[in-house]
Amino acid sequence: MNGSELRVLASLQISGDEAVKTEQFRNPQYLGDPTNILRILDQKGAQEILLSDIGASKTKLPNYDFIRHLSEEVSVPLAYGGGLSENSDIKLLTSLGVERFVVNNSFFEANSFVRELSSQIGKSSVALSLDISHFDEESGILELWSSLNSTVRRLPISELNEMVIASKVGEIIIRVVEFDGRSSNSVPARYRSILKKFQTLAPDLLSLQILIGTGIGSEDQINSLSDIKFLDGFVVGTMICRPQNSNGVLITFPKTFSIL
Amino acid sequence: MSSPRISIIDYGVSNINSVQRMLSQYDMEISIVTSPLQIDTNVSCVVLPGVGNWDFGVQQLIESQFFSYLQDGQWRKLIGICLGFQLLGQSSQEGTKKGLGILNMGCSNLLGQLPNNKLVNSGWKEVTSDASFPIQDGRYYFTHSFGFTTKEAEERESRLELAKIQFSSIVAGAISENVAGFQFHPEKSHSRGKLLVERLRNEWI
Numbered sequence: 001m002n003g004s005e006l007r008v009l010a011s012l013q014i015s016g017d018e019a020v021k022t023e024q025f026r027n028p029q030y031l032g033d034p035t036n037i038l039r040i041l042d043q044k045g046a047q048e049i050l051l052s053d054i055g056a057s058k059t060k061l062p063n064y065d066f067i068r069h070l071s072e073e074v075s076v077p078l079a080y081g082g083g084l085s086e087n088s089d090i091k092l093l094t095s096l097g098v099e100r101f102v103v104n105n106s107f108f109e110a111n112s113f114v115r116e117l118s119s120q121i122g123k124s125s126v127a128l129s130l131d132i133s134h135f136d137e138e139s140g141i142l143e144l145w146s147s148l149n150s151t152v153r154r155l156p157i158s159e160l161n162e163m164v165i166a167s168k169v170g171e172i173i174i175r176v177v178e179f180d181g182r183s184s185n186s187v188p189a190r191y192r193s194i195l196k197k198f199q200t201l202a203p204d205l206l207s208l209q210i211l212i213g214t215g216i217g218s219e220d221q222i223n224s225l226s227d228i229k230f231l232d233g234f235v236v237g238t239m240i241c242r243p244q245n246s247n248g249v250l251i252t253f254p255k256t257f258s259i260l
Numbered sequence: 261m262s263s264p265r266i267s268i269i270d271y272g273v274s275n276i277n278s279v280q281r282m283l284s285q286y287d288m289e290i291s292i293v294t295s296p297l298q299i300d301t302n303v304s305c306v307v308l309p310g311v312g313n314w315d316f317g318v319q320q321l322i323e324s325q326f327f328s329y330l331q332d333g334q335w336r337k338l339i340g341i342c343l344g345f346q347l348l349g350q351s352s353q354e355g356t357k358k359g360l361g362i363l364n365m366g367c368s369n370l371l372g373q374l375p376n377n378k379l380v381n382s383g384w385k386e387v388t389s390d391a392s393f394p395i396q397d398g399r400y401y402f403t404h405s406f407g408f409t410t411k412e413a414e415e416r417e418s419r420l421e422l423a424k425i426q427f428s429s430i431v432a433g434a435i436s437e438n439v440a441g442f443q444f445h446p447e448k449s450h451s452r453g454k455l456l457v458e459r460l461r462n463e464w465i
Contacts, residue, residue, distance in 0.1 A: 005383070007382065007383040007384075042450075045450070047383070047384055048383075048401075068277070071277070071278065072277075072281065075282070075447070075448065075449075075450050075453070075454070076401065076448055076449075076450055077401055077403065077445070077448045091272050091273075094273070094274065094275055094311050094312075095270070095272075095274065095275060095276045095277055096275075096277055097275050097277050097278040098275070099275060099311060099403060099445070099448065100403065118313070119313055119315075119316060120273075120312055120313055120316045121273075121311060121312045121313060121316075122311070122312050122313045122314075122343070122354075122404070122405065123380065123405055124380045124381070124382060124403045124404050124405045125311060125312070125403065170380040170382075170405060171380065171382065206376070206377070207377050207378055207379045207380075208378075208379065208380055209378070209380050209382050229375075229376045230376050230378075232378070232382070232383065233383065259384055259399060259450055260450075260451070
């Protein structure tokens with residue numbers, strides 16, 4: 001895939017009515033006003049926005065009014081994750097402007113909800129976020145971390161393959177927990193290695209949209225992985241929205257991937 | 261000259277607020293309708309948005325009474341967006357229910373249509389059009405796993421001017437004298453989507 005075909009999603013975490021930034025999905029630090037941040041990202045041509053409500057992940061109560069308010073700031077697709085469950089008002093969220101629903105815990109703990117979700121809104125609008133705390137490449141066992149209760153779930157990747165296909169999810173976002181809020185030179189190599197195992201052990205998933213998130217810190221890192229043909233895109237957070245020493249926040253979106 | 265009156269159908273399967281927000285930026289009277297009884301004969305154009313699964317969408321249209329209204333052709337001009345565009349067709353491989361049949365074609369899965377054997381088409385894609393109006397060549401936002409093919413459209417709906425996703429045979433958009441449809445989301449396609457709406461308002465509706 002060349003630069004113009006890669007999907008690059010701008011990721012914004014919120015808690016309450018604040019934008020926050022976590023490290024390894026813990027210790028959220030105040031980042032700024034999400035309304036302003038989204039407005040600027042939209043002006044800079046962000047392709048898509050992924051809004052993650054880490055507060056709602058724990059309460060399982062999406063903040064519908066706030067989502068409505070935030071969706072009015074963007075004229076590009078909005079994906080939402082955070083506390084989605086069988087009690088969520090999916091019709092309302094769709095009407096408010098959410099185009100894609102990102103599930104995590106509910107995929108494993110309430111899989112029937114995810115199947116029902118897909119049957120209503122279509123598989124292209126349902127994404128599964130896999131938060132990998134450890135991957136034993138030799139055995140093919142994934143350790144998936146749950147931010148809801150800080151527990152780890154062990155799952156053979158082959159079993160994940162079956163579950164995802166059966167659930168009619170259309171997209172997978174692979175996130176290495178260790179890299180959240182951090183970037184290092186080892187990030188691309190690690191993801192390349194993980195994706196290689198997916199290719200071998202979970203081949204059915206390759207026909208879905210595959211994205212990686214956490215740790216991608218530069219356009220060079222994106223470009224270094226662009227040779228992986230089944231990789232459709234990236235979810236970037238720190239790269240596009242980072243705190244500054246003066247208590248401000250720098251918001252940017254790489255022009256190479258901008259839709260302007 | 262009075263502003264055109266637009267009715268957006270709310271049948272519980274769409275990002276209705278996003279569509280309304282986009283259309284409201286132009287000189288048009290916009291109303292969201294939950295029943296065909298709310299659409300009077302002076303409405304210039306009816307918009308059928310849609311985000312969802314085929315069978316669920318058809319069922320929602322039936323239950324909201326819009327299925328028969330649309331099928332009966334009691335409208336002047338009709339725009340379908342994403343699932344709304346697909347529902348104008350006869351059928352879809354995604355489900356078993358029958359579509360509106362306003363367009364004489366059916367939706368297929370995307371097997372073989374996308375690079376790298378992908379079955380889900382998401383992201384900003386280049387659209388090319390033989391028609392100079394109203395879709396400009398450029399990138400628009402798509403998210404779908406079924407769609408119309410240009411082969412079938414050309415064979416069975418010669419009245420339609422088509423736009424397609426570059427290097428594929430997926431119909432990106434289609435327009436005739438009184439029906440228009442877009443597989444992509446104009447309301448989520450930033451400035452290019454806005455331009456499309458503006459042109460529809462000024463030159464088609």
